[in-house]
Amino acid sequence: MVDVFRLLAEPSRRQLLDALRNGERSVNELVGATHMSQPSVSKQLRILRVSGMVSLRASGRQHLYSVRGRSLREASEWLSYYEHFWQEGLSRMDKALQREPKPGTRRKP
Amino acid sequence: MVDVFRLLAEPSRRQLLDALRNGERSVNELVGATHMSQPSVSKQLRILRVSGMVSLRASGRQHLYSVRGRSLREASEWLSYYEHFWQEGLSRMDKALQREPKPGTRRKP
DNA sequence: CATTTGCATATCCAATGGGATATATGTCTA
DNA sequence: TAGACATATATCCCATTGGATATGCAAATG
Numbered sequence A, B: 001m002v003d004v005f006r007l008l009a010e011p012s013r014r015q016l017l018d019a020l021r022n023g024e025r026s027v028n029e030l031v032g033a034t035h036m037s038q039p040s041v042s043k044q045l046r047i048l049r050v051s052g053m054v055s056l057r058a059s060g061r062q063h064l065y066s067v068r069g070r071s072l073r074e075a076s077e078w079l080s081y082y083e084h085f086w087q088e089g090l091s092r093m094d095k096a097l098q099r100e101p102k103p104g105t106r107r108k109p
Numbered sequence C: 001c002a003t004t005t006g007c008a009t010a011t012c013c014a015a016t017g018g019g020a021t022a023t024a025t026g027t028c029t030a
Numbered sequence D: 001t002a003g004a005c006a007t008a009t010a011t012c013c014c015a016t017t018g019g020a021t022a023t024g025c026a027a028a029t030g
Helices: A004-009 A011-019 A027-033 A038-050 A069-080 A092-097 B004-008 B011-019 B027-033 B038-050 B069-080 B092-097
Strands: A054-059 A062-067 B054-059 B062-067
Touching (some): A004 A011, A011 A038, A027 A038, A027 A062, A038 A054, A038 A062, A069 B069, B004 B011, B011 B027, B027 B038, B027 B062
Antiparallel strands (some): A054 A062, B054 B062
């Protein structure tokens, strides 16, 4: 798998993804959303794009980027193997306050 | 938040966490599970421990490590904000409607 | 005791990679 | 077409860091 966690390790890249959470954004908008120079933003966007984490659509001279879910899903799936480390071991009260458990998350009979 | 993704970015650390998924393990067991030297394993374990991602229990001269869910949960929660990018049932129209115009996006000064 | 075992720490080294500046490429507009 | 605008690429710099080797230290072993 493409090393998703390495991509997410960089705060600047997470900032970019955060700025893309509500839909596609142009490079200039992303420069405004972060505190980076435009070339740095383009550099990180390129890394995200080559890794398949964002996609690009040209509109005039603007390049509109948007999030692609696939890579992020892989990360989420990897983490799901550890869910029981924060689902179990909680008190009954804590468990009650948790969100509804996923179907496959029951303890073994 | 402790930079969870930076911790997970290192494959060797993910290997260690993988080896801890079924319960606590001694350092020697972890050395066997990875292909690293013992000092390297200890080094990465220390990083994970200081960050609160694993905990340590001494048993004789053995040090038994185990996963602590809290940090991993934070990562999972961060990713949950992107779930809709890989949830099915999101039509192209829905995606187009996600783009909300930002107030400060003007064309000319 | 001395020795072995299990693990931690110290230190060095080379590679990685993020950010900035300068510049190139492409597109719109007057 | 000139020039402004939007973005990409090139290049340099240097702080970070993973891994190895050598060593320190505590607990078991006899």
